[in-house]
Amino acid sequence: MSESNVAIRVEGLGKQYHVDSVREPYQTIRDAVARGVRDAARTFTRSSAKRGDDLFWALRDVSFEVERGTALGIVGRNGAGKSTLLRILSRITTPTTGRAVLSRSTSPLLSVGTGFHPELSGRDNVFLNGSVLGMSGRYIRSKFDEIVAFAEVERFIDTPIKHYSSGMQMRLGFAVAAFLEAEILLIDEVLAVGDAAFQKKCLAKIDDVAHHGRTVLFVSHYMAAVSQMCTKAIWLDRGELRLSGDTAHVIESYLADSAMGSGERTWGGADAAQPGNDRVRLRAVRIRNASGRASDTLDVAKPFTVEVEYEVRQLLPYAMIYFTLRTGDGVAVLTSVDAYDGLVGERGREPGIWVSRCTVMGNFLNEGAYYLDVTGAHPMVEYFFQEDAALSFTMEQTGSVIGVFPNEWPGVVCPALPWSIDRIGTTAQSQAS
């Protein structure tokens, strides 16, 4: 790779956080004073309490280069450091170690419609948002009509956006971002918005950008989008660079890793490593086959059980645990929640270790690779944990309905649906025989 072809160079980049600062990001003057007194007392009594124990690396010793014009996908679980990496490259936050060199013409696109104010018109907000993203007023004026047309909100452009539907607001925000001229775009998961048709339009627009010699870094949980847009990918795992290379290879390895061949994934040891908060901590996710053993290879014909084990630390008046089952390329097959009957209020949980189990019937999923996103939440209030790609597994056929066909059986699912085959009349020919 020739020197002039490198758009982004990252060398040994690391970011360290204080555990407290993540859980309780801001302080109060009262606490600061109390801590000052305590620390002073500590120095005085020469207590040897080390503060280093409370530190963890959100990103550690990450190095890579991105060639100009490349769209690089960044995959990894929640908390793997993907967003931290983008924030550092955007200069939103500073690294603890290492260095990165990139073009000054870099725009982060970490959320849609930054700077929007509900009381202002669509027109005002286009200028605000564009300006916040680094566009000049002259540039925005020159692109204004195109932006409005892209967002499909021409008729409402002088209406305060508080009267817009959330979809319209998203479209407007995205339209502004789509016209960013930056040499490097850093995109974080913003595509999970709006209607499917608009998503596709946005993907196409970004794809267009990438193919015009600009460099794109793209974080997404939507593997289909990553593989469609990106030719190269890197995989971050607990803050460290696990693998980099061609997108297909990286995604395949990333998904295969989740299972570790056991059909079980456990979290333990240090609290920071365990997904969750003060109320609930995720302990394990398992997939058990029909005979009750944890396994990552399952028979399409037989039922299997998804098991989520978690520790409840405080009395929970409301809680629900759910998973989204996705195909290897990220398409959601189904979501199932342990408050399936809607009676969330009657499923409060006392402190202790709990398991939520769900049995998925046999003769339902097709052959192929799948993975699970697992979430625990107090509906409408907070997420306890969100573990994407928590576990992956493979469905294989051992002589079920699929066995009839020698080749690939089309479809995400292949339920054994009941058919009836009836003769409903006779013809002259049938009588003759």
Added chain:
Amino acid sequence: MDGELIVIEPPRGWRGLGLRELAGARELLGFLMWREIRVRYAHTTLGVLWTVLQPLATMALFTVVFARLGGVASDGVPYPLFALVGLVTWTYVSSAISGAADSLIANPTLVTRVYFPRLVIPLAPVGAGLLDLAVAGVLLVFALAWYGIMPSLARVWLIIPATALLVVATAGLGILLSAINLRFRDARYTIPFALQLWFFASPIAWSTASLPDRWRSLFAINPLSGIIEAYRAALLPAAPLDPSHLAGAAVVSVLLLVGGVSYFRRAERSFADIA
């Protein structure tokens, strides 16, 4: 690699005030100020009227309480005019400082989702408040006309340095408080109270001339003393002017700005992690 590059490294020590970078964000500052103004006037149906009514109503109240009942001296000018000059100044200070102090907390996405020189965020309300100050200035002109008082041409130019110092002091404090507020979330509850104390410690309803000499120099530490005196001297020919008070205000205002910006720049490193 070619073109203009940025190198991202761990912060080390003093990074300067970042004024060059700030200058590059002039246009953004303009847009954010314009947002403040648009939103303010969209919110209140009374709009401009409100910025005029507030000091007027307070002036009427003060005239009754301080001048009529309390017998407060007003440097030999009609008390309502005397108070109005102070109140117009104060209205700018208190609304700009409250706006700036809340600016980072109120706009977390501007801190955590995009990057630009963040000093722009608290500066926007400080700048936007100048429109209200100008509107209130027009009110003052009418009030002067009502009383048939003509500012002396020899001193009216004092409006310019006084306004400059007013903006410098307000910006300095607003910037400082915005960063403190983000870091210590209980700070914001003390701000209204601190502003109230500052209001009464400033010569708004009363005159520094009524203070004993040894106290007067102490009160000159408050930049508003020098600034309000300068405004009064500029507009009301009878009002006294002590140049040393204005010089004191200049020193304190500049110190406030440099101190505020320095603290902000240091605290800025962790803004995105705590916003």
